[in-house]
Amino acid sequence: MFKTLKEAQHWIEGITRFGDKYDLSRMERAVRLLLHPEKAFKSVHIGGTNGKGSTLTFLKEILLSAGYKVGTFTSPYVVSFNERITLDNEPIADEDLLHYINEIHDFQAAYREQYHDQITFFELVTLVSFLYFRDREVDYVLYEVGLGGTLDATNVITPRLSVITTVGYDHMHVLGDTLEEIAQNKLGIVKKGVPLVAGGIDPSLEGLFAEHAKKSQSDYHSLRDHPVREVRPAVPTTFTTDEATYTLSMIGLHQVENARTALLAADVLARRDGLEIPLEAKQKGLARARIPGRLERFGRNTLLDGAHNISSLETLIASMRAYFPARRFRVLFAVMADKDYAPMLRLIEDFADELYLTEIPYHRAEKAEILAQKTRHPGAKAFSDYREAYEKALDKDEETILLATGSLYFISALRTYILDKGAPLQQRKSA
Numbered sequence: 001m002f003k004t005l006k007e008a009q010h011w012i013e014g015i016t017r018f019g020d021k022y023d024l025s026r027m028e029r030a031v032r033l034l035l036h037p038e039k040a041f042k043s044v045h046i047g048g049t050n051g052k053g054s055t056l057t058f059l060k061e062i063l064l065s066a067g068y069k070v071g072t073f074t075s076p077y078v079v080s081f082n083e084r085i086t087l088d089n090e091p092i093a094d095e096d097l098l099h100y101i102n103e104i105h106d107f108q109a110a111y112r113e114q115y116h117d118q119i120t121f122f123e124l125v126t127l128v129s130f131l132y133f134r135d136r137e138v139d140y141v142l143y144e145v146g147l148g149g150t151l152d153a154t155n156v157i158t159p160r161l162s163v164i165t166t167v168g169y170d171h172m173h174v175l176g177d178t179l180e181e182i183a184q185n186k187l188g189i190v191k192k193g194v195p196l197v198a199g200g201i202d203p204s205l206e207g208l209f210a211e212h213a214k215k216s217q218s219d220y221h222s223l224r225d226h227p228v229r230e231v232r233p234a235v236p237t238t239f240t241t242d243e244a245t246y247t248l249s250m251i252g253l254h255q256v257e258n259a260r261t262a263l264l265a266a267d268v269l270a271r272r273d274g275l276e277i278p279l280e281a282k283q284k285g286l287a288r289a290r291i292p293g294r295l296e297r298f299g300r301n302t303l304l305d306g307a308h309n310i311s312s313l314e315t316l317i318a319s320m321r322a323y324f325p326a327r328r329f330r331v332l333f334a335v336m337a338d339k340d341y342a343p344m345l346r347l348i349e350d351f352a353d354e355l356y357l358t359e360i361p362y363h364r365a366e367k368a369e370i371l372a373q374k375t376r377h378p379g380a381k382a383f384s385d386y387r388e389a390y391e392k393a394l395d396k397d398e399e400t401i402l403l404a405t406g407s408l409y410f411i412s413a414l415r416t417y418i419l420d421k422g423a424p425l426q427q428r429k430s431a
Contacts, residue, residue: 001102005094008101009081015121026119027156030111030127037127037134038157041071044269045157045189047145048165049182050312051199051258054250054291055165056142058262062285063140064088066277071141073129073154075122078292078306078412085129087136100128122146126153140269150188161269162190162218164209165199165261168311179205187212195219195268199261221268223261231256233322236287244279247287251295251303252319259286293411295319298418301401302394306408308336310343316405317351328400330354332393334386334410337366344406345375353400355380358389360413386410387417 002008031038044059046052053074063070069088077083082091092100104124112118119127126146133141143154149164167183183205190196196213198206200223213220230240237248239256241263248255263282270277290296293306295316307316320329331352335341348355357371357380368389372382383389393402404414 002098002105005098005101008098008105011105012101012121012124013081015124016118023151024153024155026111026115026117027123027126027153029115030107030119030123031130031156033111034107034127034131037130040134041136041138041141042273043141043143043157043159044161044163044265045143045145045154045159046163046165047149047152047186047189048163048199049168049186049309050315051165051254051261052144052163054255054258054289054294055163055199055261055265056144057289057291058259058286059163059265060089060142060285061289062262062266062277062282065285065288066275066281068139068275069137071129071133071136071138072144073126073141074144075125075146076408076412078408078415084125085132087133087138092132096132097128100131103131104128120153123153145186145189148182148188149186150184152189155189158191159189159194160273161195161197161265163197163199163261163265164189164201165258166311167201167205168309180208183208184212190216190218193217195221195272197261197265197268198222198224200257219268221264223257223264226260226264228256228260233319235323244283246283249287249290251297251323252316253322254315254319255295259289262286293408293415296415301398302418303401303403304411304415304418305403305405306411307405308339308407310347313344313347313405316403317347320351320401320403324401326399328353330356330393330400330402332356332358332386332389332402332404332414333371333406334358334360334368335366335371335406336364336409337370338364339366341366341406342374345371348406349375349377349380352377354393356389356393357382358386358410359384360386360407360410362409362413365407365409386414390414390417 046056060070071087085092104127108119145152145154164186196218198209210220228239228241232238266277293304295305297303305316307313329352331348333348355377357368359365359368368382368384
């Protein structure tokens with residue numbers, strides 16, 4: 001029995017992240033032994049290569065604005081471990097998290113004795129969320145897929161709605177080398193008779209999605225059938241559909257697509273479950289949605305974004321050029337060594353007027369000196385300490401945008417450092 005959350009968190013974060021076999025057998029046994037806590041509440045399952053966290057946030061804010069009680073399960077966290085599990089926008093309280101980690105610690109010991117196997121870190125945290133929401137009065141819990149779909153720990157739920165935001169190249173060593181293979185894995189979250197909402201997927205995958213939905217006897221709803229009429233890439237961003245005009249506090253052209261996916265998901269969920277979600281709630285929800293580390297703005301000219309694969313970087317760069325067409329860009333870049341980061345580095349090199357390479361004190365992080373050896377950018381600078389890199393890269397003029405990106409782990413560390421320095425956080429002021 002852990003006495004403090006620090007001890008409990010140290011234990012659970014020390015558990016093996018992934019098991020020897022990548023399947024759902026441990027989770028299926030675990031929820032059965034726990035008498036299926038995941039069936040005690042309604043859920044929505046959200047997967048995709050990019051955009052799933054933002055889409056989840058938009059949908060959460062829409063439902064909250066309509067008066068519903070909403071829980072979320074997301075990963076990874078940016079500020080604190082508690083962010084993984086929230087209820088009505090409040091992270092799980094320390095005392096509750098300690099209680100459920102203690103409960104799952106005892107369960108892990110019994111499971112290991114019975115099956116001679118160990119439940120992994122992500123599986124344990126998912127089980128903690130099941131137990132927590134089982135004991136709360138909640139209308140919906142929005143579950144973000146951790147990795148892929150078919151064999152992700154969250155895939156033991158049977159949701160009211162499945163959402164797949166995008167399909168791109170990431171985690172290919174697990175999910176496959178082609179878009180079709182990756183899409184099939186993500187489509188594994190679709191359950192029989194449960195509606196499927198597809199966001200901005202590649203047109204070449206539409207047939208695959210429609211056919212999979214048909215086989216699953218699931219109604220299929222594609223964002224492609226709900227076009228946007230006008231988009232204004234400014235701060236704040238606005239877009240217009242046949243229904244109304246919406247305003248976003250979050251920066252980025254991709255956030256328009258994520259917001260539209262959330263709107264479609266809200267409409268499908270409302271029709272299925274008889275919910276009342278007025279237009280005002282949709283507009284209010286989209287306007288107040290924010291996510292730390294997603295094109296988050298500090299001061300006048302500093303932006304942090306956790307883009308960590310080729311497709312999210314392409315989207316980020318397109319947004320930067322659309323929102324700040326006359327600016328220079330100084331990029332602060334760090335990445336995980338186990339990523340296929342060479343294509344990411346090429347993109348950043350072509351985009352950045354100035355490039356600062358760095359690292360964080362984390363076992364997966366690539367060394368700045370190795371990035372410096374691999375870069376083709378003329379005059380790129382390397383710093384082993386991300387804090388020093390940030391201080392050196394800080395804007396010295398009004399016309400340069402400082403963009404930090406490459407890894408959510410990096411953004412989490414840098415964001416904490418910036419806030420500790422007392423830097424002003426801005427969301428709405430124009431650049």
